[in-house]
Amino acid sequence: MPYLVLKDINKIYPNGFHAVHDFNLEIEKGEFIVFVGSSGCGKSTTLRMIAGLEDISKGEFLIDGKRANEKGPKDRGIAMVFQSYALYPQMTVYDNLAFGLTLEGIDEDVIEEKVKNVAKILGLTDYLERLPKALSGGQRQRVAVGRAIIRKVGIFLMDEPLSNLDAKQRVTMRSEITEIHRKTGSTTIYVTHDQTEAMTMADRIVVMKEGYIQQVGTPYELYFNPVNVFVAGFIGEPPMNFVTATLKGGKISIGKNVVDLSKKLSSENLKKYEGKKLVFGFRPEAITLGEGDGYTIDCTVELTELLGDNTNVYIDIQGEKSILKVNPHETPEMDSNIKFTIPLESVYLFDGESEKVIK
Template sequence: MATVTFDHATRVYPGTERPAVDQLNLHIEDGEFLVLVGPSGCGKSTSLRMLAGLEDVNGGSILIGDRDVTDVQPKDRDIAMVFQNYALYPHMSVADNMGFALKIAGKPKAEIRERVEEAAKILDLTEYLDRKPKALSGGQRQRVAMGRAIVRQPQVFLMDEPLSNLDAKLRVQTRTQIASLQRRLGVTTVYVTHDQTEALTMGDRIAVLSGGLLQQVGTPREMYDTPQNVFVAGFIGSPAMNIGTFEIKDGAAVLGAATVPLERSVIEQLTDADGGKITVGFRPEALDVVGQGSQGAFDVKVNLVEELGSDAFVYGDLQSSNADLSSGSSDQVIVRIDPRDVPMKGDTIHVAIKPGQAHLFSAATGNRLS
């Protein structure tokens, strides 16, 4: 077991100016499950491959435990890439499928058997050890593949989008399995995904990257409750947070018919560069449907209602405002509403941001103000 440290680690691809990973500083605790997440091209996979030794590090260093592995070859780093290859061998028993890499490494038979049995116990595969893979279900075969990595007893597990080629149902199932397995094994794990739901549900902590830069690292709750900038605010959460930039008038942000009063501490942080504007974010569930003319209410014209049984969401347009408001990739306002009291398409509803649930960011820098 070991910690992992990225210390100003930088990767610049030959022929490019902008680093793919720029001065990454990240310390991963022993036994921690850390998820690197971000849109494609953000540098998450490059970061993982730098740790694996597949990408050269052009600046800074990478440590596993106290050992500087920056220039160590992949096979000497004591890491295991999980799921890169999980084709099972049909003629070999489950035990041999799990242990063959140890056999290649010349480990004594007794030790191989011991490690395989230990892994099988954790993976609930003990009774299948002497069977052929043919006798196993799809999920069990997946676990055999994980067993291959486990028996090697590496210091760190690396997983690069391991669920991307599974169908939706198996993906959710395997997601849960990997997360609980990692907790039982207690092996430091770095996991890469583009899917923020996967990140929120699996990670002890999440590191969000964009444009090669680390945006924020924290627990799923921290990322959700206090995103440090507009990018993280928009990326984490599903449906996405509503984010818009509004004029400030008399110490309050003007949202259509409503105003969001700003605390003095926030106003004090504004600069000339903000140009008298502020970026306000509010999650779909941070809105209350209120009566017309209520304090702080603004109008949303309903374009679409998405009913999910336990929840329902309104997708609509903010009325009487020309502000640039969007949620994720759509340019609509999303409001979570009572699934038993659903408006019709074309209706106008009146909503207000729940007290204390607005996220405020500098219009100029995108950094959090509150």
């Protein structure tokens, strides 16, 4: 039986705003689950319902097979790490880490041992006597994580914990949180708007939009098998390129380039979508410069961005804007006319109306 079960979870506020719609998810013990989506998609609201900080309007939440809707936060065996760290400014790092255990009435010797062990794991041993104001952002975030893991609870909830850190600190803390999860084996639910965090940390990702789940899957599944335009465009950096075109006689026009989809679509789908809008998608890195095996497209280079390991090339296909990711040693000149080829297997086709992928 799954450790956590969310059945038809809905959140409707008194003013009638429906924040979360029919959320269904089963989570195994020890999984690292990431909720991802743009601001206002309902991911933090769902996390707060799991924590008991928000009431569930409709649906049922089970922990280890037992209904938890009516349980308070302290009775759910949950520890939560917030975006704001929520440290006590007047307390030392030691006292911040020990606070929850002190409230539980645990013996001082046991608390000291636990604090020292957690401090060692998180690299905080030399900072135990400091106040939070004397720490860097990354160190404060480690204290917040440490305060959660020291309680040895079964479920960790993290709400945008790295958003206040700079880029380098975020990379470091990503790996540290992943390592802590591996060592503790606790079930972790992590909320972020950053798809890079989701891809690098998660066992499975839940992509949300406007209160609805769009897709649940491993990072690999979401990247290579997106179910719709939203997921395809959200996962990946730079995002997938999309061109809208009408299917006529089994072909679509992308700028002055005519693309024969009879190699990509079944005869049944060719008939079904004849005269209808399709969305033609391809990832920036899934191309080769020049003519090759697949669909060859002519375009004009508008801008290039050298990033070291690759170059982003912004192109115009007679009014259609796209981005290519190329080897920096093959960076084309700006304003030049170039050709690039997309292999057949790297093309995604979506229904122009529903925006769902066409298999």
